[in-house]
Amino acid sequence: MLDLTDRHARRFLRCLSRRARLYTEMITTGALLFGDTKRFLAFDPSEHPVALQLGGSEPQDLARCARLAADAGFDEVNLNVGCPSDRVQNGRFGACLMAEPDRVAEGVAAMRAASSVPVTVKTRIGIDRDESPERLYTLVEAIAAAGCETVIVHARNAWLDGLSPKENREIPPLRYEVVHALKRARPELTIVINGGITTLDACEAHLARVDGVMLGREAYYNPWILAGVDERLYGEAPGVKSRGDAVRAYLPYVRREVEAGTPLQAITRHLLALALGLPGARAWRRTLSEEARLPDAGADLLEAALERLESAALPPREVAAA
Secondary structure (H helix, E strand, O other), X not given: OOOOOOHHHHHHHHOOOOOOXXXXXXXXXXXXXXXXXXXXXXXXXXXOOEEEEEEOOOHHHHHHHHHHHHHHOOXXXXXXXXXXXXXXXXXXXXXXXXXXXXXXXXXXXXXXXXXXXXXXXXXXXXXXXXXXXXXXXXXXXXXXXXOOOEEEEEXXXXXXXOOOHHHHOOOOOOOHHHHHHHHHHOOOOEEEEEOOOOXXXXXXXXXXXXXXXXXXXXXXXXXXHHHHHHHHHHOOOOOOOOHHHHHHHHHHHHHHXXXXXXXXXXXXXXXXXXXXXXXXXXXXXXXXXXXXXXXXXXXXXXXXXXXXXXXXXXXXXXXXXX
């Protein structure tokens, strides 16, 4: 979710669900320690519960980052051992660390020693074409011994050679049964399933077998799915009743950010998919991606775009016969 789930995106997603746990984009330890630390750690208080997701392999660096996360107020620190891109492999983190379970466990132990914030791990079910679950079980055993109680498992292998990150989300086959079996084998752990899940019906089906479901790009490119989470999965009142209500709830945040100097387009780019499948969706996307770039664009533009979108959804007026 690099460059997607930044603080503006997460703040909007919180308008759709009160209960869904939000995750940052994966931030490398180097970027957090030596880059724009303040920006990476920034989040709005309404985002809680929110987790910081890290990419890294050096235990000392991971420990320093976990301490920063705790000091910033994050509810969880998640170590990504599932990203398959060439860039993370060259940096010795991501999915290639599945081949080094002891090193991952050292990182988990260091993070737990440095902070009281829960430490979780996100992984794949295997790497390359080896479909044996042995590597997954070995990794889980190592990190559980180090104190990790929650494992998020993307139910595909990561093919480290020959596939792009996008292809790695589509070509290796989904094998949900491996994750379900892991839960049966380690019932004391919290097992969260991820990968290819696009409906709340599917979420409910998985929740009969595991403890949680993570929605990745589906939550970003079809954000309205989150509006049903509180009612369907938590038995509570809906987080929001309409897309318009979600945008109106978001508008005070947008106004504050624009007044503080944030370009409107940096915010509205995360709302493009909200109108997916609705009449007027094309005009909505064009306004928020093109007009929002103008130097004087402000929150009023978003409000006007919403009015046009809601008008497009109204049934045409009947023409009275003379």
